[in-house]
Amino acid sequence: MSFPTLCRSNQVAIRRSLVGTLRAGLCRLFIVVLTCTAIATASVAQTADDVAELKVARDLYRDGKVEDALKAVDALLAKKPEYIDALSWKGFLHLRRSEPALAIPPLEAAKKLQPTNVEVLNNLGNAYMSAERFADAIRSFESLLQINPKQAEAHYNIGVAYLKLKKPQEAVGPLKRALELSPEDPYTLNNLGAAYEQSQQTADAAASYARASDLKPAEMTFARNAGFAFARLRQDESALKYLQRAWHPRTPEPKVGMVLSEIYARLGKKSESLSVLEALKNGENLSASYWFNLGVLRAGSNQFEGAIEAYEKALALEPNDVDTLNNLGLIRYKRGEYDLALPLFQRLAGLNTQSRDAQLSLAATHAKLGQTDKAIEIWKDLIRKEPSLHGVRLDLANALWVSNDKPGARYHFQFVVKADPKNPGGHNGVGLGLLEDNKLAEAEKAFRKSIELDRKFVVAYNNLAITLERLNKRAAAIQVLEQALKVDPNFAEAKKNLERLKSGS
Secondary structure, three states: OOOOOOOOOOOOOOOOOOOOOOOOOOOOOOOOOOOOOOOOOOOOOOOHHHHHHHHHHHHHHHOOOHHHHHHHHHHHHHHOOOOHHHHHHHHHHHHHOOOHHHHHHHHHHHHHHOOOOHHHHHHHHHHHHHOOOHHHHHHHHHHHHHHOOOOHHHHHHHHHHHHHOOOHHHHHHHHHHHHHHOOOOHHHHHHHHHHHHHOOOHHHHHHHHHHHHHHOOOOHHHHHHHHHHHHHOOOHHHHHHHHHHHOOOOOOOHHHHHHHHHHHHHOOOHHHHHHHHHHHOOOOOOOHHHHHHHHHHHHHOOOHHHHHHHHHHHHHHOOOOHHHHHHHHHHHHHOOOHHHHHHHHHHHHHHOOOOHHHHHHHHHHHHHOOOHHHHHHHHHHHHHHOOOOHHHHHHHHHHHHHOOOHHHHHHHHHHHHHHOOOOHHHHHHHHHHHHHOOOHHHHHHHHHHHHHHOOOOHHHHHHHHHHHHHOOOHHHHHHHHHHHHHHOOOOHHHHHHHHHHHHOO
């Protein structure tokens, strides 16, 4: 007799790449565009010399001599410290030198002298933004909007400041007002998408990101954000459109690739999914989840050597990952590499003590290695905990039978038939006991019942043929074995018995 299928664990499928279920988190970037466009305004009357000196500074700036321009402004302010135009230009020049901390004092001084100066308020707001003083920036831009409520950039920057303060709900309103004033601005749309997403309004976020990307398809950030948002919504076709836009195999981005690969896999495009992950394989700092998913896809394409390589790299990063241990163990098992599968399943069973599948895989491997006593102990423990596991009980009964514990095997075969009268394996086992007792007519009936319940259960065909032979029904036995080989042409035991019967030996 032969054992039924022992290893019932299935390969764990590709892992999701989305936040909450995947190790590779989403990249949520938004672009901040600050408006440093002010030009110093004409101030209250100054002397002709003052105006001339400021013009020199402005001309130096326009010639690209920012440092010289700043020295000229400082020299002017040394003589006229409350000259508003000079203060404004000093702040502006420091902003251009990316020195917001130095830009803020002169701009604050200019604002104090002239609180309604739009250019001063704008540049001061930008200086606050660059210095990460976001609350102050909001106040400065709000003051500007009291004077000019239709300046889209100020609304935009207020929205960005609220995002920086992690107040996305407050950011939505200013960004929407900016969009009303500038409906085709992709940066506003992108940041509005970020505000929606951080406010848990994923559908609105996806729509906003998508509009931004459609307006500026070359901007990878917009496409990436749209693709990730649609993926979170499981709107796979839309996600695919934008992730394909963000994906460049020559310069692959791992986070985009992980999610794009998952979308392809969900859409049944396994070769495309594998191609994306293969494009990433030479990158740096690849995660265990990446190697795991690559292993799944390679195994699904029957690239088992490559799958083993990928799973082993995943285990090197996360030695105790139960999914990787399971999948690698199954490949080793199915390739007949039981000695290599055994330590994997031992570790898996030790880490995942509540997993029935892990225990079954370990028992199956022990049995394949001829360590039947160890397999028996595992199966006994499982049915003690769950008596209704009839498949496990049959594995145990079959192992007891070949171990010559016939009474123990019979008990379990009879238990299964009583609890589950339509179980073909149970009737086959009962038939074995009857055959052992030479109760041939009853054995024949049991084996025929097993075949009736499962026409593909070739073991029962073979056992029925042996019974018929003992009943001197050689022709019927030959017919049964021929039927068995139609079901499974590679069933070695049936082939051997058929050749013997036909030869008359």
